[in-house]
Amino acid sequence: MTQSGKSVGFFTDSSLCIGCKACEVACKQWNQLPADGYEFTGMSYDNTGGFSATTWRHVQFIEQPDSRGGVRWLFNSDVCKHCADAPCENACPTAAIIRTEFDTVYVRQDVCNGCGYCVAACPFGVLEVQHAPPDDAAGTAHKCTLCYDRLADGMEPACAKVCPTDSIQFGDLDELHEHAKRRLEQLHERGETRAQLYGEPEGHELGGLHSLFLLLDEPERYNLPRHPRSPKRAMPSFYLTGLAAAFAVAGAIGLALRSNPS
């Protein structure tokens, strides 16, 4: 049973993922998200391609040649990272994006004004503003809610519930961290030397991710930035540099206006 006031999250163990896409389907079913059409990407078995306003879980299919001349499959179910210090939440000008009582990141649809600033801020390409009928011009930003409505009723998120191999695990964040570390050791012992955790809080600019991943290769292979940046961090230097220039040029304009050219 989920308690409010506790930090919860996902641990997606990609070594257990079999690429069945049940999480994608369950997410769409529970959240009543429409299908994205039948587009053939031509890349592996992934015709989803990436996140969108109506796709909040995305199963990746990575084909790698192995040492025996065959192919090794890497699967991973990607999702919103629910960052500890979320850039989308910082950017949001209406405070539509909030932290819930479960320490997850949630977009309040009745407050969102569709400005799209969270889209530019997100370091993981998660959010998208939906421009769809009946109100084409006035879309709002959408992403994984970590099944906020289910959590409120003491249920786990739909994707974790349906995952047949327990690749997607939901629970108390501290426990997930411990579990992830144990699982990583296990894999290292078995010779999966490239296995690594993604989203640990140590030295993380975003304070760590509430969606942890266990990856079987470098993060870049999964389109995950190795060191995601917090736009907030750079803001003071951006303001200072800009304002210094602005005041200096205002001074120059003041001087130019003062002189009386003949």
Place this chain on the structure above:
Amino acid sequence: MKGYYDEPALKPPDWGWNVIAYLWLGGSAAGAFVVGALASLRNKRGDGAIARCAFGAATAAVLVCPALLVSHLGRPERFHHMLRVFKPSSPMNAGAWALLGLSALSVAAVATDRSTMLRKWLPRKDVALVGLPLGLFFATYTGVLLGHSSVPLWAASPMLPALFACSSLASGTALVSLAAAATRSVDDVGRRRLRRAERAATAAEAIALAGWLSQVGRFGKPLTSASVRDVFQIGAIGCGIVLPMFVRAPFFCFGGALALRYSVVVAGKLSSQDQSAYLEFTKEPR
């Protein structure tokens, strides 16, 4: 390192012509207001005419801005959603409040010109004193707005706000010159002084642009893509910076600022779609 097939790692910001026009007109309005404020604070012979012209131009430009933002957001009440909270940690929220303040002060500055009664309890010098830092903040924030993002081209260098600030002040001064020419309200001496001011700001813009380009390095590649290159090189640099340095061309200086906003915004969208650029950008810890 190669990422996940050719899929971009970021979503492109869906900011179109209305946001580009907003960054341009808002910045120019702030620049024009600053010129008006500086002239009012000096208040010697000829300054009154320049200030009147500048505040008029600033008001005309700043009042278009909310309409542009509403056209982006889709519905008028959505602009108000930004004013239901005061959240300076979000540059967009800070900008919404700054826009509100700049609009109010521009209208106030024009109103004090028209009414002697109003002038008594709201001297124009007070409006100028409060508005001067606000105008400079506004000119700067338009660059911080883009910089506070994950887009490599925008987030790579803190020179972007400096570039936008200089460009806004140059195009704002040019806008005052245009208004002065249109209304014939400023004498020849005044127009020459405005021309000098415009040239000083444009020179600063050239330096800021050079600094920004050298700092963004390889992340500036989208500026040379087919859809941006000509607008950036001919429009923003040629017409907006080089030409006004040598000849009196306020129209080109003002228009060049639009070309610069277009180039930076469109190239930023391309930058967000460049998978290898983003994975490279985030390769090392800051």
